[in-house]
Amino acid sequence: MAEDKAVLQKLRPHHDLETIEIEGYRGDEFCYWMMNINSSLPNLVTVKLSNIANCQCLPPLGQLANLEVLHISDMPSVRKVDGHVYGTEKPFRKLRELELSTMKNLEEWLTTTLLLTGHNDHQLSRSEEVFPNLQVLLIANCPRMRFVPGFPRSRECTLEKSYSILLSFEQFIGSSNLALIALKINDSGSSSDIVKFLQGCVNLLYLTIDSCIDLITLPEPIKNCHCLRKLEITNCWNFSVLPEWLGELTFLQKLDIQASKLEYLPQSIQRLTALERLVLNKCNYKLRERCTSREDKEKIKHIKTIDMNEVPLMYLTPSYIMLLQQVTSSQFIDLHIGGLECMIGLREMENLELQTKKELSSLSLEWSYAYADSSDKYASSERGMQNRAVFEKLQPHDSLEILCIKNYAGVDFPRWMSLLPNLVQLKIVGMQFEYLHLDQFQNLKELFLSRVQFAHLHLNGLQNLIELSLSGLKFGHLHIDQLQNLRELKVSGVEFQHLHLERLQNITELKLSEERFERLHIDQLQNLKELKFSSVEFGHLHLERLQSITKLELCKKQFEHLHLVQLENLRQLYLFTVKFECVVLHQLQNLEELHLSQIESQKSNKPVCIECSQPLRKLQKIVMTKIINKGLQISVQGGEGDKNLFPGLQHLEMELCENLRFQPSIPRSTHYIISGEIYFDKFNYRRILGSFLFPSFKQVMGTSIPGSTSRMEIKNTSGLSSERWKSIPHLELLNITELTIDKCVDSCPVPKCILGWKSLQKLEIRRCEDIELLPEWLGEMSCLTELIVETYWMEALHPCIRRLTNLQSLTLITCLNRFKERCKSGDDWINIKHIPHIQITDRNGRTEIISPSCT
Structure with missing residues (x-):
């Protein structure tokens, strides 16, 4: 240890050094020049200290006048950071980024240079601010750490596996100019701790809450975050309700929600007109059905991208088994278990307690495909017995309705499979049997077989089957003509010589892909309503008699x-x-x-x-x-x-x-x-x-009807102010009366070609975040009566607005405060005071209606 200190002393760098990183230092205290770092290295901008096991205190880094980045990690002997690290005055005056990680014994970080003298003395003056310019704060794997007496303000904050931070939270401290806009909380406290912390975070634009096991619904303070753009709730396995007040977050653009227990979407999600991407993470099958074909489909039809492909998947590891025991049974309706090839004890399997989860109606069990495809017969036999024993321990409650089995390489199915009275859907993927007897599932309504090898397949007893899907199979003859109640048939990549469908008079949906037929006779399917062919080869296709399609x-x-x-x-x-x-x-x-x-x-x-x-x-x-x-x-x-x-x-x-x-x-x-x-x-x-997506044409079909109106939307493109968009032939023939420009990347996202639309009455510019100005020629659009602009970073309105003498309504949204003041009573007021109705909404969602006659 003494040798390390002596070596470090001799390695004193030049006075002008800007970046220093010390890693693996074994001394129990820092050398002389480090403890007088303000005079020895006054120009330091970046300091990184890591893997320093024995030092109990930090150098006085707070007095480094140019320090902008400070990373401290893995210093287990540091238990408290107090005024010694700050020095005498204006500590960390330029610090922009503070990162503390793996400080497992750090218990307290003092956030004031003065001692508190009164029992309730929690209000600190601006002169006592210790991080006046902090932009990024990251605390990771610091389980005991607390900020005393207050939590430092910053622009961006990440808390990860640091449980005492939020538990001890009382107030924010620091510059009032530092409004927190990005917050990520990962496994760092209970839902009640998060609620208390969020009460002081009304300016948030981005919020992520990850791995909070007792979070059931959105914390109430989020409803006050009117400018929120992105909200993520992930790995919160008991999350089950989205509140109706979600519709108040009208600027929300991305919503990523844990949906393993979510039963429905709130009606108010229809009001989130700015929402571009909805991710239903680990989505259960019932909600997926509601969103694709049932009650919730209409609620989300305005959202461009909807992702609900990920399923509620867990692996058989000790951490996941413990997590599963913490997930309450209520509303837990869908579970996928992977990694079943792992050699896990059968007693641990019993700890899953699947038989006690009455709400569970869908269960998927998956082994590794490579593991199931082993060519070693002896090893396969041994593993087959192990798989069979594991499968036996995974018995669910009798209420199970859906069962999916993937890549199972056991000797046979467990007995409990045939004793599920409510099973209506069965999926079997990637398996090999000589005989596959499914006749025992008398109540089965949906059957999916993919990459299954067998010599004989018996389906004749499935008289209640209404949907059959076959993929990647090989038959000599496929006889399904006794399935008289079959409504939907999907066949993909299946090899057979003949497909007999003539007797399936009740079938309404037929989908065939990657197939080859010499002749395909479907003209007797008189009730067929939906027909899809994808990469299907046939000599003749006759559709004339399918009058019901x-x-x-x-x-x-x-x-x-x-x-x-x-x-x-x-x-x-x-x-x-x-x-x-x-x-x-x-x-x-x-x-x-x-x-x-x-x-x-x-x-x-x-x-x-x-x-x-x-x-x-x-x-x-x-x-x-x-x-x-x-x-x-x-x-x-x-x-x-x-x-x-x-x-x-x-x-x-x-x-x-x-x-x-x-x-x-x-x-x-x-x-x-x-x-x-x-x-x-x-x-x-x-x-x-x-980039340039406008179609070319010489005329418009038919004649224009007097008094008719047409709307146009231009979305998700760029370069609207470029030369290509300035003049488009015959554009005036479209007679557009309303134009919306949505999410286009351009500092001036209005194409000059629209000057030809003499009937244009309404112009709306939405979600164009790069907008800086409106074009000067806009003043020539004398027919405009309504203008709506999301201004984002615009500093001022172009004086051309003054020439729009017919303009009746001006709506400005997401305005900067200084821009808002310019429009209300500053330099821009002279350009808009002729407009009868003016509405201005700032970035906090506060709306003011200005009437020129009353000004």
Whole structure:
């Protein structure tokens, strides 16, 4: 130890050093120049101390006038940090980043330079602030640490596995100019501790709460965080309720919620119009069903990206077994257990107590695929017996409804499987049996088999089966014609010579992918309503007699001519990654939706042709995706494209359709959407797909109806102020009356081409966070009556607003305080005082309505 101190003393660096890192020092105290660091190294900007086992106190780092970054980790002998580290005056005046990690014995960090003299003396003057410029604070693996008498203010704060920090919290201390905007709490206290801490965090923009086992619903103080942009509740296994006041967080853009016990979404989520991404983490199957096809689907239809693929998965490790015992049975309805190939004791398996969890209605058990595919027969036999014993110990409660088994390599199934009276859905994936007897599951309604090898499959006894899915299987003959109640059949990558469907008169949905048939006879399925072919090869396809079909999806196919005739009840048509010369939409008078994605012409340099024999009057929605550098001709069969073939069209959407050319006419619609795609890469940098996405055309189908209005949205693109957007031929033909520009990346996100719209009355600019100014030429849009702008970092309004003499309403949202004051009574007031209705909302959600007549 003494040798380390002597060595460190001799290693005294130059007076001008800016960064020092000391790691693995074994002395019990620092050397002379370190304990007088303010005079010996006055220019230090960064100090990092780590793995220093014996030192009990820190050098007086607080007096380093230029110190900006301080990292201290793994100093187990330090128990208290007091005024000695600060020095005499203005400690840590420039410190921007403080990181404390693995300080397992640190109990107290004093956050004042003065001793408290009175019993209730907790109010500290500005002269006593110890971290006046702290931007980033990180405390990790400091289980005993407390800040006394107050918690230091910062812009960003992360607390990780530091349990006493929040338990001892009383107040914030430090500069009132440091408003906490980003907070992450990971396994650092109970829900009541978090509630108390959040009461002083009303300016939050980003909040993450992770691994709080007793958190059941959102902490109440979050409702006061009006500017919150991102909210994450993860690994909180007892979280089960989203409150109705969630709808008050109107600026929320991303919501990531632990959904293992969440039963439904609140009605108020519909009011979160800025919400772009919803992640239902570890989502249980019942909520997934509600969101995809039932009650909650309408609530979230406005959200662009919804991710609920992750399931409530646990592994058989001691920590997960302990966690599972802490998860209350109530509302715990879905559980996935992985890693069953691990050699874990059978007694520990019994500690899972699955039989006591009455609410559990879905259980998934998974072994490693590589483990199940072992070629060593002796080892496989031994493991098979072990697997069988493990499987036997995983018996759930009799109320179980859904069971999924993946990669099980046991000798057979445990006896309890056949004794589940309420089992209605069974999934078997990646298994090998000589005989697979499923007739014993008399109440089974849904059966999924994937990558299962067997010589014989018996399904004849499953008379209640309504849905059957087969994937990656091989048969000589597949006889399912005795399943008279079957409604849905999905077949993917299955090898067989003949598929007999003739007797399945009740089937309503058929999906076939990656199959090859010489002949496919489905024309006797008179009740079929939904039909999907993806990468299916067949010599002949006859659809004429399927009069009941309402939805048809064709993917990854090539046609010379695709004649969709006599499908008089067809409502929805999807053509994805399809090559054809011409699609003839004949007699599809009930078609309501047409979806086209990555379509191509079989002949190079020729447009894709869609022909109609007569107008499709019920067609309301056309969605085009990723049609890039293509011509598209929509016309009357054998004629020109000037007739309005879709007189009822209300929605025409073009997503990622760069250089799409309508030849010659674009369909006339009441609502146009032109969209690119914005995503974040692995480094969290914003990336944009699609820059110039406006389609070209020479005319619009049909004639404009006097008094009619059209809306347009331009979303998720960039470069709106560039030369390409300044002049677009024939744009004035669209007669747009309302324009919304949403989430576009540009300092001036308004394209000059809109000057041609003499009827434009409403302009709305939403979620364009890079906006800095409005264009000078906007003053020429004399027809504007309403202007809505989310201003973000805008400092001022352009004087051109003064020329908008017909403007009746101006709404400014997410304004900086100084910008708000400019509009109310400062330099911008002269430019907007002629507007009858002015509404200004600041970044804290406070709204003021200004009436010029009363000013």
